[in-house]
Amino acid sequence: MHNSSEEFKIPIGPQHPALKEPESFSVALRGEKILGVEIRLGYNHRGIEKACEERTYIQDMYLIERVCGICSHSHSTCFVQAVEEIAGLAVPRRALYIRTLVAELERIHSHLLWLGVAGHEIGFDTLLMYTWRDREIVMDILAELTGNRVNYGINTIGGVRRDISSIQIQETLKAMDLLEERTKYYIELGLGETTLIKRLSGVGVLSYDDALHFDAVGPTARASGVKRDVRKDDPYASYGEISFDVITDTGADVYARTIVRLKELMEAYKIVRQCLKNLPDGPITVRAPRKIPVGEALSRYEAPRGEDVHYVKSNGTERPERVKVRAPTLANVQAVKHMLKDRFLADMPIVIAAIDPCFSCTDRLVSLEQDNRGQENLMTWQALHDYSIKWHSKRGVDFGKLNKKLQERLSKY
Amino acid sequence: MFSAIFSMMIFPGFLFLAVLSFLGEFIDRKIYARLQNRVGPPWFQPVADFIKLLGKQEIIPSEANPTMFKMAPLFAAASVVTAFFYIPLWTPEALYSFNGDILVVLYLLTIPTLSFFIGGWYSTSLYARIGTVRSLTQLFAYEVPLFMGILSSALLANTWSLTKIAEFYVIHPWLWLMNLGGFVISLIALLGKLEKTPFDIPEAETEIVAGGFTEYSGKLLAFLKLTLNIEMIVGAALLSAVFLPFALTYNSFLDFVIFLVKLLSIIFLISLARTIVARLRIDQMINFCWKYLVPLAMMQLLLNLAVKGVMIK
Numbered sequence: 001m002h003n004s005s006e007e008f009k010i011p012i013g014p015q016h017p018a019l020k021e022p023e024s025f026s027v028a029l030r031g032e033k034i035l036g037v038e039i040r041l042g043y044n045h046r047g048i049e050k051a052c053e054e055r056t057y058i059q060d061m062y063l064i065e066r067v068c069g070i071c072s073h074s075h076s077t078c079f080v081q082a083v084e085e086i087a088g089l090a091v092p093r094r095a096l097y098i099r100t101l102v103a104e105l106e107r108i109h110s111h112l113l114w115l116g117v118a119g120h121e122i123g124f125d126t127l128l129m130y131t132w133r134d135r136e137i138v139m140d141i142l143a144e145l146t147g148n149r150v151n152y153g154i155n156t157i158g159g160v161r162r163d164i165s166s167i168q169i170q171e172t173l174k175a176m177d178l179l180e181e182r183t184k185y186y187i188e189l190g191l192g193e194t195t196l197i198k199r200l201s202g203v204g205v206l207s208y209d210d211a212l213h214f215d216a217v218g219p220t221a222r223a224s225g226v227k228r229d230v231r232k233d234d235p236y237a238s239y240g241e242i243s244f245d246v247i248t249d250t251g252a253d254v255y256a257r258t259i260v261r262l263k264e265l266m267e268a269y270k271i272v273r274q275c276l277k278n279l280p281d282g283p284i285t286v287r288a289p290r291k292i293p294v295g296e297a298l299s300r301y302e303a304p305r306g307e308d309v310h311y312v313k314s315n316g317t318e319r320p321e322r323v324k325v326r327a328p329t330l331a332n333v334q335a336v337k338h339m340l341k342d343r344f345l346a347d348m349p350i351v352i353a354a355i356d357p358c359f360s361c362t363d364r365l366v367s368l369e370q371d372n373r374g375q376e377n378l379m380t381w382q383a384l385h386d387y388s389i390k391w392h393s394k395r396g397v398d399f400g401k402l403n404k405k406l407q408e409r410l411s412k413y
Numbered sequence: 414m415f416s417a418i419f420s421m422m423i424f425p426g427f428l429f430l431a432v433l434s435f436l437g438e439f440i441d442r443k444i445y446a447r448l449q450n451r452v453g454p455p456w457f458q459p460v461a462d463f464i465k466l467l468g469k470q471e472i473i474p475s476e477a478n479p480t481m482f483k484m485a486p487l488f489a490a491a492s493v494v495t496a497f498f499y500i501p502l503w504t505p506e507a508l509y510s511f512n513g514d515i516l517v518v519l520y521l522l523t524i525p526t527l528s529f530f531i532g533g534w535y536s537t538s539l540y541a542r543i544g545t546v547r548s549l550t551q552l553f554a555y556e557v558p559l560f561m562g563i564l565s566s567a568l569l570a571n572t573w574s575l576t577k578i579a580e581f582y583v584i585h586p587w588l589w590l591m592n593l594g595g596f597v598i599s600l601i602a603l604l605g606k607l608e609k610t611p612f613d614i615p616e617a618e619t620e621i622v623a624g625g626f627t628e629y630s631g632k633l634l635a636f637l638k639l640t641l642n643i644e645m646i647v648g649a650a651l652l653s654a655v656f657l658p659f660a661l662t663y664n665s666f667l668d669f670v671i672f673l674v675k676l677l678s679i680i681f682l683i684s685l686a687r688t689i690v691a692r693l694r695i696d697q698m699i700n701f702c703w704k705y706l707v708p709l710a711m712m713q714l715l716l717n718l719a720v721k722g723v724m725i726k
Contacts, residue, residue, distance in 0.1 A: 010539045010621075018619035032543075032695060121619045123610050123692025129449035195611055195691040345543065346694045349619040 007035065010345075014043050018121060018349040023359040025352070029345060037340050037348075039333065044360040052323040057083055057157060057292060060320065064310075065151050067325060068361040070113065072151045073099075073106045074303035075310070075325065075361075080155045081236060082299035082312040083320075087157070087292050093280045095159035096238040101172075101275040102146065102154055103237065104268045108179065109138045110304035111261045111268075114356045115186065118258065121349040122199045127189075134182045141175045144168060159285025169276050176269045183265045190258055200255035204339040204351035207252055212409065214335040217328050218306020219264065220355050222248045223256035230302040242274045254354040291318045303328050305356045327361035420508055427494050434642035435459040437680050441645070444684040459642070463635050471631030478535040482628075485532025486636040492524035493644045500647065501654045503665065503672035505579035513573045518651060519560060522606065525644055526552050529637075533625025544624020547695055548608070548615035554702035555605030555612070561710035562599035566592045566655045569717045575654055582658035589658055591720055595713040596656035598706055600682060603648045605698070607641070610687035614695050649679040 007030050014022040022043035028035040048067055052060045065076040077099055084091060112135040119127025139149045145168055146152035154160050190196060206216065211224035221228045229246040231239040247263040249256040296313040306328030315321040332355040339351050379387070389399050420426055438459040446453030473479050499514040501507045507514070526548055533545035567573060569591060570581035582589050605612040616624035623629075629637055653675040693701065 017622055123613060123617060126449050126688050129451060133450055195693060198697055199691050344694055346620055
């Protein structure tokens with residue numbers, strides 16, 4: 001009956017203990033070895049983008065915040081930044097600092113959560129219990145500052161909704177000291193625990209070139225040595241005024257991703273301390289118009305999982321004409337298939353978890369209707385690419401050189 | 414006749430063992446929880462779980478072979494309970510003994526793995542298929558160091574009977590210290606037998622749901638869980654009989670308490686192991702067993718041979 005050379009397919013998902021959200025991985029196996037993986041998303045499509053078009057900007061902000069349960073502030077800030085850019089609002093500095101503060105606290109809670117999940121995926125439940133206990137510290141601080149543990153609702157168009165008192169500053173600083181001590185312990189643990197290293201190193205390798213090819217973002221890319229961080233490359237909020245390092249690692253495996261996230265935690269404590277120390281005085285919000293003038297904007301934001309992109313187009317009414325969300329997981333999920341090739345089934349949960357997936361945020365619906373007039377509207381990827389280069393060169397932006405470079409890199413594959 | 418049935422079914426047989434296994438499971442879960450900074454379950458939780466599972470609907474997959482599917486947990490339970498009769502508990506004398514019973518106990522403890530394999534295999538689930546193949550692969554890795562570790566103690570006592578081994582160490586009270594290495598090796602191998610972290614590869618939850626047990630539910634699952642707990646108690650009792658045969662006072666109450674302490678400290682070590690390490694991969698587990706455990710077990714055998722030579726002179 002069973003024969004180790006026999007190939008068979010096992011379903012991981014849509015319902016499976018390793019996955020916290022519904023998505024399907026169909027794994028072709030020979031014995032324990034993975035021959036190929038088919039990924040299917042789309043089990044949790046909620047139609048948020050369409051719903052945004054039917055609501056006002058203020059309502060959208062709360063809706064967008066619910067794209068993701070973990071990085072809710074990321075999505076709401078990203079959206080608000082785009083709207084503010086269209087409306088030409090000058091957000092007060094104090095508001096920007098508070099946004100940065102909440103963003104980094106969110107990164108801390110997200111990374112601690114990830115560390116616990118990673119521990120669970122490799123059967124190290126003690127790590128899960130420890131990190132999630134410590135995560136409560138930062139959750140409490142977030143609840144203290146914003147009123148909520150998740151979906152903080154601190155942003156508003158033109159600023160933030162809540163100010164920070166000096167007592168809250170003291171409490172946050174105290175919590176940072178405690179968390180820093182705990183994180184140092186986890187770094188020590190990560191560098192020393194043999195079974196942890198055995199399970200993580202050499203698993204899910206994504207080389208520097210592959211990371212560029214698959215367009216990985218966030219800690220996944222940084223662990224492959226790609227120095228890509230929107231906070232440094234295109235500073236938003238108050239990141240331009242704050243000194244911090246972009247953590248990279250050349251390990252390119254799951255272990256490197258763990259180390260990058262742990263070190264990023266240390267950077268986050270640094271940023272939070274600077275935010276609280278240099279918190280400028282002044283108002284926390286400016287008055288925003290109800291109707292946003294005609295225009296469009298693309299906003300980038302470094303979420304805990306990587307670069308988050310929001311595109312907003314307004315038509316002069318109080319409702320946006322189009323909102324487009326590109327969650328970081330969509331950029332990273334392409335790389336998972338590559339990382340899993342020729343690995344063992346046992347590595348599968350941790351390799352998937354290592355990109356810190358958030359599948360519900362990623363789910364989009366694209367329907368391609370091929371009606372009578374459809375043909376001329378359908379474009380191949382290459383045609384679209386050429387069209388966009390022409391479009392830009394007409395307006396005086398030359399992408400020719402960059403394009404040549406890209407083609408050279410792509411020709412290697 | 415009646416007393417034989419009493420000792421098999423009630424004390425120190427099946428019922429006593431079941432109670433002990435609930436206690437063992439509670440201690441294991443509580444220690445695991447406390448070490449992880451959790452509160453942990455109340456003392457009656459294992460019993461409550463068992464009763465609740467008994468009341469649940471039993472689903473047998475339509476593709477499965479119902480006879481094999483149902484018989485597997487029974488075979489497993491029967492063999493571990495039988496093994497228990499040959500292990501000296503708080504007296505140096507087991508309920509039954511004959512020369513060679515140590516091998517019978519070791520083989521009886523292998524039967525659960527095989528019957529879980531058969532039950533899982535006949536459930537025709539893909540996860541069970543992978544899990545059962547893994548558990549058999551693992552069997553070939555941990556069985557050798559476990560046998561070598563336990564037999565090294567028998568070698569020193571120059572007997573194949575567990576009762577005789579216990580008697581030998583009563584006469585030579587400090588010689589058990591020679592076997593400490595064997596104790597550690599056997600304890601690690603026992604983790605593989607009990608499928609506890611780091612060797613819970615055959616039932617790795619995040620990879621293959623519950624391995625061979627995926628399709629089990631209701632009463633059958635309840636008995637499977639009970640069997641696993643009894644297996645833990647029997648394994649711990651075997652290790653305590655072979656490696657920790659000290660402090661026998663011939664006061665039966667005191668000896669009983671000491672036996673419980675030994676048993677629970679072995680369970681504590683098992684809980685500790687699964688708290689502080691991550692699950693290994695199957696290839697890493699086999700490498701570990703053959704590269705490190707087996708050579709160490711061989712060294713223990715050599716040491717015991719040398720000690721025996723010196724003692725005879």
